[in-house]
Amino acid sequence: METTNKRSRSPSGSEAREGDGGEMPDQSAGPSEQSHDEDPAERSVDDFEEVVGRRAKRRRAVQGAAAAAAAVQADQSLIDVIKHNGKVIPHVIKRWVERYEKDPKSAMVELLMMLFEACGAKYHLDQDSLEDTDVDDVVVALVERARRGEVEDIHGSKKKDLKNFKENLVSFWDNLVIECQNGPLFDNVLFDKCMDYVIALSCSPPRVYRQVASLMGLQLVTSFITVAKTLGSQRETTQRQLNAEKKKKNDGARMESLNKRLSTTHEKITVMEDMMRKLFTGLFVHRYRDIDPNIRMSSIQSLGVWILSYPSLFLQDLYLKYLGWTLNDKIPGVRKSSIIALQNLYEVDDNVPSLSLFTERFSSRMIELADDIDVSVAVCAICLLKQLLRHQLLSDDALGPLYDLLIDEPPEIRHAIGELVYDHLIAQKFGGSRAGLQGDEDSSSEVHHGRMLQILREFSTDPILCDYVIDDVWDYMKAMKDWKCIISMLLDDHPLIELADVDATNLIRMLNASVKKSVGERIVPATDNRKVYHNKAQKEALENNRRDLTVAMLKNYPKLLRKFIFDKEKVSFLVEIIMHLKLELYSLKRQEQNFKDVLQLIKDAFFKHGEKDPLRSCVKAIIFCSNESQGELQDVSKNKLKELEDDLIVKLKSAMEEVVGGDDDYSLLVNLKRLYELQLNKYVPLDNLFDNFVTILTSYRNMDDEVISFLLHNMYLHVAWSLQVIVKEESVSEASLSLLLSKRDTLVEQLQYYLDALSGAQESGSYGNLLGFRVSTILVETCCIFKKRNFSSTTLEKLGFCPETSVLQKFWKLCEKLLNISDETEDEDANREYIEETNRDAVMIAAARLVASNTVPKDFLGPEIISHMAMHGTSVAEIVKHLISVLKKTSNDEVPGIFLEGMKRAYERHVVDLSKSHDDTTTSKSFLDFKELAARLSGTFTGAARNKHRLDILKIVKDGICFAFLDAPKQLPFLEGVLQFASKLPTADVLDILKEVQKRTENVNTDEDPSGWRPYYTFLNHLREKYAKNEALQADKERPLRRRGRPRKQQNLQGKKLFEEHVSSEEESISGSEHDADDQEEEEEEEEAPLIHSIRSSSKLRSLRVQRQESKDQGGPGDSGRPTNGEGTYSRASELTLRADLLVMVSLKKTRPMHPSQYCSS
DSSP: OHHHHHHHHHHHHHHHHTTTTTHHHHHOOOGGGGOOTTTTTHHHHHHHHHHHHHHHHHHHHHHHHHHHHHHHHHHHHHHHHHOOGGGGEEEEEEEEHHHHOHHHHHHHHHHHHHHHHHHTTOOOOSSSTTOOOOHHHHHHHHHHHHHHTTOOTTTTTOOOOTTTTHHHHHHHHHHHHHHTTTTTTGGSSSSHHHHHHHHHHHHSOOOHHHHHHHHHHHHHHHHHHHHHHHHHHHHHHHHHHHHHHHHOOOOSSHHHHHHHHHHHHHHHHHHHHHHHHHHHHIIIITTTTTTHHHHHHHHHHHHHHHHHHHHHHOSSSHHHHHHHHHGGGHHHHHHHHHHHHHHHHHSSSGGTGGGGHHHHHHHHHHHHHTOOSHHHHHHHHHHHHHHHHTTTOOTGGGGHHHGGGOSSSSSHHHHHHHHHIIIIIIIIIIOOTTTOOOOHHHHHHHHHHHHHHHHHHGGOHHHHHHHHHHHHHHOGGGGOOOOOHHHHTTTTOOOOOOOHHHHHHHHHHHHHHHHHHTTTSSSOOOSSOOOOOOOOOHHHHHHHHHHHHHHHHHTTHHHHHHTTTHHHHHHHHHHHGGGGGOHHHHHHHEEEEOOOOOOOOHHHHHOOSHHHHHHHHHHHHHHHHHHOOOOHHHHHHHHHHHHHHHHHHHHHHHHHHHTTTOOOOHHHHHHHHHHHHTTSSSSOOOOTTTHHHHHHHOOOTSSSSHHHHHHHHHHHHHHHHHHHHHHHHHOOOHHHHHHHHHHHHHHHHHHHHHHHHHHHOOOOHHHHHHHHHHHHHHHHHHHTTTTTHHHSSSSGGGGOOOOOHHHHHHHHHHHHHHOOOOHHHHHTTTSSSTTTGHHHHHHHHHHHHHHHTTTTTTHHHHHHHOOOOOOOOOOHHHHHHHHHHHHHOGGGGGGHHHHHHHHHHHHHHHHHHEEEOOOOTTSSSSHHHHHHHHHHHHHTTTTTTHHHHHHHHHHHHHHHHHTTTTTTTTGGGGGHHHHHHHHTTTTTHHHHHHHHHHHTTTTGGGSSSHHHHHHHHHHHHHHHHHHHHHHHHHHHSSSSOOSSSSSSOOOOSSSSSOOOOOOOOOOOOOOOSOHHHHHHHHHHHHHHOOOOHHHHHHHHHHHHHHHHHHHHHSOOOTSSHHHSSSOOOOOOHHHHHHHHHHHHHHHHHSSOOGGGGGSSSO
């Protein structure tokens, strides 16, 4: 009664509000909106007209919608409304319910026919015989229509006017359930019949039926839950009212009415829950493991919604287990849906006690998913583990494998783990202990830094791994940008935490990395190598970070440098920080003296260390200051840089005098390193030092190889800088040109001396290897910068230089010796300074650069490099592969010759090795390397490149055959390499090659040396097989062959598969670890065409099998219709018969009688 009164009063209330429309503009207009120039009366009239206009427009819209709904109801069927006009679904539902209440059978027939049409099939039901119509018979008839192709896939249609079909279909059933909650929902007829059809169609073979029926059935459960929750609220309200009446001890009609209402509401809730269970057992239990991943995904998503919204029924292990089982699904989307559903459940604290047994059973799988092959699944799993940690459902021991993901490659996984590590280990949000977080911000930051240092201590041996960990956590750990706290900890200003030496190093490394991150630089290489772009707000934030950092470092930077200036590892990170400061703030804040102190300390650090990292950092920092600072600061920086150069030259001269005097050469080595790092960044006028270097080299040949290396490198850098100076000058004097030529010739002379010594030496130690790496790379660099092509037809033409062939031969001999260094020796030198410049890759890059840049002729060095493609691992092979791609672009005509010569060089090495050992020819490592080289080179001609480069391949094959027969049968094994290219040729060329090869042996008795001529016969057999195979394929193309069995999938189908086997076992779960993926893939292949075609062809296939068996009994086992190569090669006829057998088995499997109970639940 109260509800009725409220509803009856609401229209009058709205009318009363509409009746006050003349006064509303005056009430709504505030003083700030009134204009002094406008008359209040005119303003009131305008506002009144505006309000009246808006209400008239709204009234017309309502009337128009009602009229449109009436028109739709009169002209359109239910399925048309769902397809094209979802906005009027509520109005259509109301009209349908009114018709149902007047004529239930007619309305139900209309609804069921809409259900069939939504699945894509048209089927007429007779309302007079509706009660006697069996659901199974109808579904079998619908399946037959699908087999005949009389189904329209509306669900998967890409038509524009059907884009809202699924959304409208879900809305239709939701509105229907809500509209019927006060009547037809509980009549035990309407929705029982609908559910029977939905369940039966969801278990039918056609995929589109299952898709649409699953969509409707899952939505029905969701809508039932909405009604059940409403009824539950009513039951709670009635129970409270009943308890209140009991306290009043009233036993009148009021108590009886409340008891009756409570009983009725409870019965309705029971009915709703029974309907939910029916759909769950009849639909969900089968469809959560459907072959279609989209059906599985939607089933799991719906289950998550049900458990979350109606935990009184669904929050129990009977239903939770399905979320756990689908964590093993082989489709990432299904696993992700299950994880997201679990995330939503664990977010509600009240759900956690009921999830305890589920967590205990499936927590190990959740941890494994953090390292899932799919990145999005792994990230979601990590977020789920955060929820478990928040509720303290995981032990720290179980999280051990997760911390290895901090250095994983995908940044999404690393950052997700970084957030977990910060929350759990650093901020300790999940644990009961929150020590150190109760104080002020500085103390909490210091505590966070202390915990971070404990983590970094595990990775302290590898700076790169430390950078990864810092990058992972940086976005979440605000304390990393607390510069004052970090500086205070490093300076020991009232520390809460005692820093060990390794902790101080890690803290400075963390400071350096955090500085780079705060100004927008990367500390970990990006996987996509894309340049980072920042919007205006991000740029402002980065600039503010730079300002805050500079303010914090103005006075403390000199203190930090003074404290750690003697530590080579720490000072490198500290010195680099100045390149990220706003140097102009030193002037604005009147801190010029601190800036001068910093420059002086950087200069002091440069002369206190002799290692690469601190030297490189100091040089970059002081050059940055001299280039980027302004005004007085720039003058100070340039003067300091000039002082550094002068002091270094003085020290070099002194060190050389010490060497001449017989002292140790350590001081010379250190200062040569300093000069090398300085010359890498700027031109240094050496004056007479160049001549002194030459004198030292010629007078002291037995010096340490590292000293010799840096002497040569500094000489080369000086020559390179001098060349740049001359090239930039408008007019060049003859004297300066002659001086440069003299220096270049002197450098080349020294390089050739050491090249002779190193290429002729039989054994060389680790330093000998180092000197070899340096000499080879310096020689290449010198040849490249003085390449003749750069200076031809210019005034500087005399600067052009190209090494002689003898020099190239010695150079390559040294390169081969360096490439053949053992892996053990290379591993021992892995931690050596400048290792990136002195390894196999550097040598191969240098040699390939000579060829790729046309610095030297390709006829000698090109084949030599190619011949080593398969000998020295993946990295060297990639370098050679890149060289080949360059040659194909720049010198494509020369590529066939280079390839063939490279194969010859590899084969000649095999012959030499064979003469030194007694290994089998075909199994020796050198011969396997030769075959692998041929395979890789021929692999560069794939796809369309075969036709494009057919003549090149043919040239390689013919010339290779000529080389193999120059000394037959001794060189015939070379044919195994040629065969790799011959297999890339078309049939006509293969036939020509067969004839040519056979002509070469017309007058030769090959029986005298059968083993020697075996490669020849192997070559012939492979070519014949290739020719026969191509002929068979060509015959298939020219002669139309009637396909037996199922036809191929038609192109006009929109990617949907209507039929497949389905399994409805409730006990099994779909799992990547429990299911055989091959069986499922076979089922997916079987469903590519309608089943009716397989049924029709099954009799023909059986007869084919009988005919094959008869022919097999009559003929011999070798009578296959075409020659074989003696190696068990199947003929085309045998392949067809095997395929026929398979198709017979498939068709027999598909034509098993189907019982109607297969289509509906028990």
